[in-house]
Amino acid sequence: MSEFARAEENTLGVILGKRNRAGVPAGSTAGRAMRQASARGASLGTAHLGVGASMLAALQGVYGIGMFLTHAGDYPSIAPAIAAWLLYALTLVGLTVTIATRGERMPDWLFGVFLFALAGVVVLDLVAVWPLHNLGRYATASGSVGFGLLAALTLRRGRELLAAASALGLILLVAVVLSTKLSPVNLPEQILLIATAVMPVLFGLYIVRRFRRIVQLELDRVLVQSTVSAPRFAVGMLASEELARLDLAAEELLESVATGRTKLPLSPKTASTAASLATELRLHLIEGRRETWLYHAITESEQLGKSVTLADRGSLAGLLGPKQRDGLLAAVWLLVSDQSKATPTAQVTIGPVTAIPDPGSKRITVPIVIATTAVPRNRVDPATWDAIGKVGRFLDSTKNSSLRVEIECVVTNPADQ
Amino acid sequence: MGVPMCDYCSVELIAKERDRLVQRSARFIGLGSTVVALICFAIPGVVPLTTLLSTIPLFAVLAFSQYRVGLTTGLLWVVIGIVSGLGILAVVQLPGEPQAGPSLGTAIVPLAAGAIASFAVVLTSSLGRFVLLVLSYLATVTLAELAIPGFISVQDAAITAGWALAAVFGYWLSASIPRAARRIYSIGRAHRAERQASETEAQRRQGARLLHDTVLATLTLLAHSGVGVAPSALQQQAGEDARLLRQLRLGASPAPQSSGDYNLEPVEETALGTTLESVKQRFGRMGLEVSWHGTGQVLLPSEVLDAFLLALAECLENVRRHAGVTDAHVTITDDESTVRAMVTDAGVGFDISDIDEARLGFKDSVVARLKDVGGNARLFSSPGAGTTVVLEVPK
16 A cells, blocks of 8 residues: 555654554454454354363274273273273263363363363273283273373363373383283284373374364454445445544543533643644544455454465555455455465566556556465365456466466446546 | 355365365374384294385385375375285285294284275275275175184184274265364354454544544644643633544434534634644654744634644644655645645655555545535656655635
């Protein structure tokens, strides 16, 4: 944008609208909405995922009990093993009941009790199978504990669960080495036991992380999508709130002058407050009307904000119809949201209008160029082409082995509106 | 502008994300299990060395299929992967091969219940895929039974458990994403409503320009401590402006009945002179020295004066921010019909052809204001040669 559009500071040298990393002023409505949404995004849908993880744990438990019953005749004393399974079942059921009644969270004390109970399961099971000298074959409950940890998958931090799973794997490894005389015949069983203990949490954490990322991205995209229906020039969610604040401050000052609470002539301090209010108010009355929906979309989005730059000196983006806006936003989004290692960027240049419109035509052609870096042509999501097609006729080429798209976007001539 | 969000492409995008998540999960689980399976097979005595060597290419194909499944939605690599996994189960029991060791029964579990079963994660989304899942499961169990003479129930149970876990997991995971998406869209709808409300509110406030003009004029007077204006008149005007702002805040769109007639009455004789002096002081404090030339005794109707001063202040603000100089000259002249101000600076200047696009601020704040009162503004500049703005308002 032009230097005019960016009010870097007001006349008192105060930075206007302090911006956070995402480009959204931290105190603005948008900033608040983003924060609330992100906080909700942390648990959005993961409750359902958590129930699924517990279900897997239960399913695996049924299998484990089956295995235990198969070997039941071999145990010298079966009581500790039964106790281990009862404790394991009790722990899972107890946790399910707690979550159902207390809500989707796991405070430290509950996690402590949970881990303590699982440790008890492992100890009881090891006591029962120790005399059999083949942990891999006979340890059943302690192997299931790895799946049991999944019940806390969406409720606790990843590294806590990872630590718990690693501790479990280590304990079982040490127990195997101490109790079992290793031979090629029984070694696969031991490996299987330890893998069963450690891998569920590993898989689970990977999946939950990806799931959360999808949810966050989708949330970001959906929030930004709301800019598509904005008028040609939008003030954005910041401006409204700032303007309301300034109006209120002015009202209070004028009120106190009117009632005589503030004596005339004003003190230099009050006078300078009035001066700064006047300047800020003036800036806000002018500012914001020049920004288009696309500018707001890019500054408000975490994903777009860090990878997309916009050059739209004529604010021509505002002329695009809803369908074209939707297509352009989707295209830019798809181009830069590729989750591979390289960070793709896109530079969107809109205008200037050079083509002379046909006389009598009520439409003009706005050239749009999307120049990217680190977006190879063959990695582009096919949906991108559909999205670009909605904006207008386009021509794609490759520059520095990255995609470049030139779009001829036909819009209604603003002079005829 | 109640244009609906493009729900169609949202659904399409989220479906794509869901597929990708399920595929990547299958890949992660599959590759992890394949590594464990290979370790088990590589233990000396589990399978004879020649058998082990002949399974290695099959393991490679299996792992590569799992990698590919993470990237594509198609069934090709799923089938190739399952077939290569079954191939390993078949190779270890070929008649020509030496007899496998007794621990093979356990060693095939990570392969049959993990590595091959991992494909079940992507096989729950349609009936056709589910049929493939069941067939693959049956083939796996059959081959596993054949591979291990006698004592088979334990392995069968493990394999069944593995396939069941993978299938339930895949089904559950693909159901989780649309659920989350529905909630995200409801948040999105709420956000869009909030944005529209905030937009309307901002436009209502910005639209109240006449009101803001008088508020700004009053604030400007207050910024100079109210010097030069009768205190009672200023108090009255402040009260009036505060009332209008309150109405605006409470949702009305008040229009000032008598825009700023306070500054006509008490300061009529010296209107321009006094106010110009205060503008000069204000810019002086901000680091721009303004020199006045010409007449200071001009009588102007209040709304014309307001527009003229605001336009003038806007020009000086532009000089302060963009010209890169610390002084500006303002020359005021008048004839019988027009008052004219010429704002000149010796700053960096700019290309006039940029003005239409880049300097809408000038248009909005200067030209539009003057046009409202029947005046106009002209701009002369070129890079390096400074800038001159001529503002004209009718008397």
